[in-house]
Each structure stands twice: as structure tokens, then as C-alpha cells.
Amino acid sequence: MNTLQIKDNSLYWSWNGYYLSIFPWGKDSLRIISGIQPDSSEIPGWALLEQPDITVRFERDDTSLTLINGNISASVDQQGRIAFYNQKKECLLEELWRQRDNGEHFWDEGHQSKNKVSALKISGREMKPLAGNAMEINVRFEANPNEKMCGMGQYQQPFINLKGCAIELAQRNSQASVPFMVSSLGYGFLWNNPAVGEVIFANNETRWHAQAASHIDYWITAGDTPAQIIRNYANATGKPPLMPEFALGLWQSKLRYRTQHELLSVAREYRDRGIPLAVIVADFFHWPVQGDWKFDSREWPDPAAMTAELKDMGTELMVSVWPTVDVKSENYPAMNEQGLLVNTRKGLNINFDFLGNSRFIDPTNPETRQFVWDVCKRNYFDNGVNLFWLDEAEPEYGVYDFDNYRYHIGNTLETGNIYPLHYTEAFYDGLREAGQSNPVSLVRCAWAGSQRYGALVWSGDIHSSFESMRNQLCAGLSMGMAGIPWWTTDIGGFHGGDVSDPAFHELLIRWFQWAVFSPVLRMHGHRDPITEPEIPYRDGIAQCNTGAGNELWSFGESTFAILSRYATLRERLRPYLRKLMQQAHETGEPLMRPLFYHYPEDEQAWQITDQYLFGEDVLVAPVVNAGERQRRVWLPGNTVWVDVVSGDRHEGGRFISVAAPLETLPLLVRDGAEVLRLIRPF
Numbered sequence: 001m002n003t004l005q006i007k008d009n010s011l012y013w014s015w016n017g018y019y020l021s022i023f024p025w026g027k028d029s030l031r032i033i034s035g036i037q038p039d040s041s042e043i044p045g046w047a048l049l050e051q052p053d054i055t056v057r058f059e060r061d062d063t064s065l066t067l068i069n070g071n072i073s074a075s076v077d078q079q080g081r082i083a084f085y086n087q088k089k090e091c092l093l094e095e096l097w098r099q100r101d102n103g104e105h106f107w108d109e110g111h112q113s114k115n116k117v118s119a120l121k122i123s124g125r126e127m128k129p130l131a132g133n134a135m136e137i138n139v140r141f142e143a144n145p146n147e148k149m150c151g152m153g154q155y156q157q158p159f160i161n162l163k164g165c166a167i168e169l170a171q172r173n174s175q176a177s178v179p180f181m182v183s184s185l186g187y188g189f190l191w192n193n194p195a196v197g198e199v200i201f202a203n204n205e206t207r208w209h210a211q212a213a214s215h216i217d218y219w220i221t222a223g224d225t226p227a228q229i230i231r232n233y234a235n236a237t238g239k240p241p242l243m244p245e246f247a248l249g250l251w252q253s254k255l256r257y258r259t260q261h262e263l264l265s266v267a268r269e270y271r272d273r274g275i276p277l278a279v280i281v282a283d284f285f286h287w288p289v290q291g292d293w294k295f296d297s298r299e300w301p302d303p304a305a306m307t308a309e310l311k312d313m314g315t316e317l318m319v320s321v322w323p324t325v326d327v328k329s330e331n332y333p334a335m336n337e338q339g340l341l342v343n344t345r346k347g348l349n350i351n352f353d354f355l356g357n358s359r360f361i362d363p364t365n366p367e368t369r370q371f372v373w374d375v376c377k378r379n380y381f382d383n384g385v386n387l388f389w390l391d392e393a394e395p396e397y398g399v400y401d402f403d404n405y406r407y408h409i410g411n412t413l414e415t416g417n418i419y420p421l422h423y424t425e426a427f428y429d430g431l432r433e434a435g436q437s438n439p440v441s442l443v444r445c446a447w448a449g450s451q452r453y454g455a456l457v458w459s460g461d462i463h464s465s466f467e468s469m470r471n472q473l474c475a476g477l478s479m480g481m482a483g484i485p486w487w488t489t490d491i492g493g494f495h496g497g498d499v500s501d502p503a504f505h506e507l508l509i510r511w512f513q514w515a516v517f518s519p520v521l522r523m524h525g526h527r528d529p530i531t532e533p534e535i536p537y538r539d540g541i542a543q544c545n546t547g548a549g550n551e552l553w554s555f556g557e558s559t560f561a562i563l564s565r566y567a568t569l570r571e572r573l574r575p576y577l578r579k580l581m582q583q584a585h586e587t588g589e590p591l592m593r594p595l596f597y598h599y600p601e602d603e604q605a606w607q608i609t610d611q612y613l614f615g616e617d618v619l620v621a622p623v624v625n626a627g628e629r630q631r632r633v634w635l636p637g638n639t640v641w642v643d644v645v646s647g648d649r650h651e652g653g654r655f656i657s658v659a660a661p662l663e664t665l666p667l668l669v670r671d672g673a674e675v676l677r678l679i680r681p682f
Contacts, residue, residue: 093220097123254283269553498529
């Protein structure tokens with residue numbers, strides 16, 4: 001006997017030990033949880049924040065029960081099949097079932113869904129028990145071949161529309177799985193499950209898969225525009241703090257400044273050249289041993305004096321923190337004894353072997369978060385360091401055998417994708433407790449909800465090439481549409497790039513130009529030629545190499561002239577940047593936006609992957625091919641766009657050709673927008 005009823009302001013269905021609950025969860029939004037009875041476990045919120053009570057309506061007919069929350073409704077029939085509708089009664093999404101009434105499953109031929117009587121025995125919700133309480137999960141939805149999907153985080157590919165893509169739900173270096181997508185049909189969907197798995201956006205079905213989980217858990221919202229959907233999502237999962245004013249300028253980094261003297265010399269030269277420097281970074285291996293989380297006093301004799309001098313120059317110091325703890329670290333014995341490190345289930349209990357045998361901290365354990373922050377506060381924050389670079393945040397296992405690692409909150413197969421969220425949370429909570437109102441941490445990975453902990457995500461160890469630059473455009477736009485407004489990238493790519501190579505100079509210029517119109521302008525990379533350490537080992541610890549210079553003047557005078565000009569433009573843009581950061585803080589909306597964000601009715605806007613809107617007013621058309629000096633630009637909507645260089649006005653809804661000499665980034669501004677006066681003349 002199946003049960004379909006109203007239960008505590010939710011819709012509840014059960015049959016043969018299976019259950020389904022649908023709750024209102026924010027404005028125009030629903031949370032769906034399904035599993036196997038009996039189920040007495042407490043269901044974590046994961047990415048979702050608690051929401052105020054919402055009054056909903058229910059409608060019942062002979063075959064189904066419907067829950068209505070504002071502009072979204074969910075109908076469940078007697079057999080437990082779900083379909084979601086907007087306020088116009090248009091179907092947004094419905095489960096895919098291919099069953100027949102042979103005693104294995106009920107069937108009602110009068111049901112209005114697209115599901116067909118079939119001998120395939122395919123279920124819309126599939127839960128296969130594994131050892132313990134975990135299950136392998138598949139959730140299937142009917143596909144619309146004309147639907148377009150975007151978001152899902154950061155993947156190294158040249159796509160914004162993910163229709164036709166298979167997406168791994170797993171964290172890797174340069175890949176950030178943030179399982180929230182926005183549909184062109186007018187809904188947003190969060191897979192509220194940190195398990196390792198995949199999603200397939202095929203033409204014949206959409207399938208979400210978790211290799212191991214205790215429940216099905218997802219969230220869906222309806223909105224007439226992508227902006228409405230993003231706002232609903234931000235209300236449900238959290239909004240970023242307000243980006244500090246200083247962070248709007250130029251950030252300087254390289255792999256790596258080896259000494260206090262070297263880092264200060266670079267900052268002083270920026271000052272002497274009259275180029276404002278917001279942040280300078282002390283990258284990894286400034287420590288004696290991985291996991292010590294402190295400066296090696298032989299190269300960094302007086303951190304407090306260093307940060308004080310930098311502050312006098314208007315520059316903040318950011319320090320790299322790795323979550324790796326070498327077995328030789330002074331913190332290893334205590335952390336190992338207290339269970340604060342990631343354990344392997346089989347084999348040697350080592351997770352990573354880069355310049356030492358190490359294990360990762362386990363930030364899913366609150367005691368780990370407190371331990372790490374206490375050490376970093378004592379050794380860094382108390383010496384004037386307010387900014388932290390949380391590297392290796394996936395974490396980057398030596399081998400991505402996710403089933404071989406165990407966290408405080410469970411097996412990595414079930415919980416692994418949430419690691420970067422808790423890693424960032426440790427420093428957010430610590431900095432807040434220490435008195436900072438708006439913490440920001442540079443972090444190499446993220447999950448849904450990371451934005452609420454001040455996560456500034458960058459795109460990882462990417463290659464120095466135009467192809468890689470092209471992919472980063474899509475990565476940044478996809479992160480924004482996945483609810484992560486703060487995003488940046490290694491200008492010029494991380495791996496490679498000879499400082500004396502004219503071809504690299506061209507790439508660097510083109511990359512820097514569009515990075516000016518990104519949330520954070522940040523120089524970083526491991527430049528050739530690389531210098532190996534004079535002493536490969538010291539105190540039995542392997543020493544790290546370093547790359548060539550990566551400052552604006554490191555690539556010759558002609559390149560410096562262009563880069564410094566665009567650095568000046570970034571400073572002039574501060575009022576506009578401040579406005580966009582305020583908007584991100586209040587609404588969760590990204591700074592970098594695909595063209596369809598503000599022009600969803602423009603079909604061509606959904607096809608463009610090498611242009612974007614910076615806020616609502618600035619149309620950025622980066623040059624993404626070597627040697628290109630002219631480029632084709634789509635002008636969306638009925639808007640009039642003004643060419644920043646020529647001053648020409650162009651009607652929207654068409655392609656134009658724009659000159660793009662090396663020193664020029666094609667830019668257009670919405671006619672009448674205040675930001676035009678900040679950019680022109682340029």
C-alpha cells in the first residue's frame with residue numbers, strides 16, 4: 001500500500017520501504033529527500049542553510065498531490081513519480097521512469113507525464129545498497145534536447161552550455177565540482193550531495209550519479225531569468241562577504257619568492273615605479289617542513305617587520321598554507337594522535353609525496369579546523385598576516401583513488417567533494433573570531449556554499465597557452481553561474497612561459513587585458529628559466545626550485561608599457577568594481593556573466609563562449625588566438641553599445657568586427673552607463 005500525504009508542511013510518499021519527502025526551502029524553491037526506511041539518521045544540511053518557515057499550498061486530485069511554493073510546484077503521483085512546474089504550469093523537469101505494471105511497480109496510464117509503459121525496468125530514483133548504510137544512487141530526468149545548462153563549477157573545457165557533456169563530480173587540481181546548474185527552461189538545480197560521482201546532460205536523459213550516499217538529496221528553484229535563479233540559490237546557500245577595498249587592485253605572485261629580502265625588494269620596486277600593489281604573496285616552502293605553518297627564520301627573519309613595511313606601502317601580505325603535514329613536521333605527532341589527518345583505508349598511510357611523505361589535514365573535523373587555525377594565527381596572523389592562500393584544497397591526492405581515503409564525517413566516496421568548503425571555513429571562522437569582518441581566502445577548489453566562507457577560487461595549475469586561456473574564460477563564467485562570484489586565474493598560465501619569449505609576451509598581454517575585467521587581477525606563474533636550489537636537501541628536507549621573474553617589468557619594456565597601462569585602468573575602475581562587489585555581497589550575483597545572463601531571450605547570446613559581461617554595463621571580448629588583430633563581436637539584445645576605443649555607437653542584435661591591435665582589448669559599454677567615463681579615454 002502506498003502513502004501520499006501532507007506531513008508537517010511537506011509532501012510525503014512511501015511504498016514498500018521507500019520514502020520521498022518534498023519540503024519548501026526558500027523562495028520559489030524545494031528540497032527533495034528520498035531514501036529507504038527505516039531511516040532514523042539526521043540528514044545534514046550540506047550546502048543548504050536553514051530557511052524561515054514558508055506557507056505553501058497543496059492541491060490534490062484523483063492521481064496526484066501537488067505542493068506549491070510561490071513560482072514552483074512539485075506534483076507526485078500515486079507511484080511516487082515527481083514532476084516540477086513553474087507558475088505558468090509549464091513542466092520544468094520530471095523524473096524519467098520506464099516501467100510496466102507487472103507487480104514490480106504501479107502504473108497509471110492516465111498520468112500526464114511523458115513516461116511510457118516499458119519493459120526496460122528503469123526507475124527515476126534508483127538506490128542500490130552497499131556495505132554499511134551507503135547506497136549507489138542514480139536519479140534520472142527526462143531530457144529536453146533544446147535545453148541549455150550552465151554552471152556546475154570549473155572544468156578545463158571550452159564550453160559554457162553543458163548540454164551533451166558528461167561531468168565528473170569530483171575535485172581535482174584545476175577542477176572544482178560545484179554541483180549547481182542553471183537551465184534555459186527557467187530553473188536551477190543543486191545536487192546537494194558531496195559524494196564522488198557524475199552527471200550526464202544527454203539528449204535522451206539527464207542522470208545524476210553518486211557512487212556512495214545515504215540519501216537522495218537535491219534542491220530546485222524556479223525563476224524567470226538567470227539572475228532570479230542565482231539570487232534564490234544565494235539565499236539558500238549563502239552569499240560572500242564584502243570584498244575588502246584593498247583587494248580590488250593588483251595582486252603580485254610567482255613561484256616563488258625565496259626570502260624576505262627578495263619579496264620586499266619586489267614590493268619596493270612597485271612603489272618606486274609608482275604602480276599601486278594591493279597584495280604580494282609568499283608562496284609555498286617558506287616553511288621549514290610541510291605542516292609547520294610558519295616562516296623559516298633563516299630566510300624570513302622578521303615577519304612582523306616585513307608585514308609592517310608592506311602595510312606602510314599600501315600592500316597586504318598573503319601567505320600560502322598547504323593542508324599537507326609531513327611526517328617530519330613538528331605538528332605531525334599531535335595531529336596523528338588526535339585523529340586530525342586523513343587516513344587511508346588500505347596500504348601505507350601516506351596521501352601525498354611532493355617533496356616529502358605527507359598526509360592531508362581533515363577539515364571535516366572541527367577539532368582539525370581549530371588546531372590548524374591556532375597554529376596559523378600564532379605564526380602568521382599575530383605577525384601581521386591577514387590573508388591566506390589555501391592551496392591543495394581539493395585535496396590533490398597522489399593517486400585519486402577516492403575509495404581509499406577516510407574523513408571524520410565518512411568515506412571520501414560519500415563526502416569527498418565537501419573538503420574545500422570546510423578547509424575555507426577553518427580560516428573564515430578563525431579570521432572572524434580574530435576581528436576581521438570580511439575575510440577573503442584564495443583557495444584552489446570549492447564546493448556549493450564555499451562562497452559564504454569568503455572563498456576566492458582560482459583555476460589551479462593550468463598551462464601557459466592560448467587554448468588554456470580560452471578554457472579559463474569558460475571556467476570563470478561557469479563558476480559564476482554555479483554561485484561562486486569570486487574567481488581568478490594565473491595570468492599567463494601557471495606551467496611554462498619563458499620570460500624572454502615574444503610568443504609568451506603576446507599571451508601574457510592578452511591574458512592580463514581580460515583579467516583586468518575579472519573579480520581579482522592576479523599575477524602568478526612558474527616562469528622559465530627555472531632555477532634549481534643550490535642545496536637540494538637541508539636538514540634532510542627536500543628544497544623547492546623557483547621560477548624566473550613574474551613582475552610586470554620582467555618581460556621587456558614594450559610588454560611592461562602595455563601591462564602597466566592596464567594596471568592603471570584597473571585602478572580607475574575601482575568605483576565600478578566596488579559596486580559589483582557590493583552586488584555580489586547582497587545578491588550572490590557574479591561579476592563575470594555570460595551574455596545570456598542579462599539577455600536570456602537572445603538565442604545567439606546562449607551560443608557565445610568567448611565574450612562576457614562584466615556586470616551589466618561592460619561587454620568584454622578578449623582576444624583568444626595568437627596573432628589575431630581583429631575580432632568578431634556579438635552585441636546582445638536591443639541595447640546600444642559604445643566602442644571604448646573609437647567611441648562609435650552600435651545597435652545590438654548583430655555581429656560587428658572590432659580592431660584588436662596587441663595593445664587593445666575590445667571593449668564596449670552600454671550606452672549611458674556611468675562606467676564609460678572611468679574607461680575613456682583609453
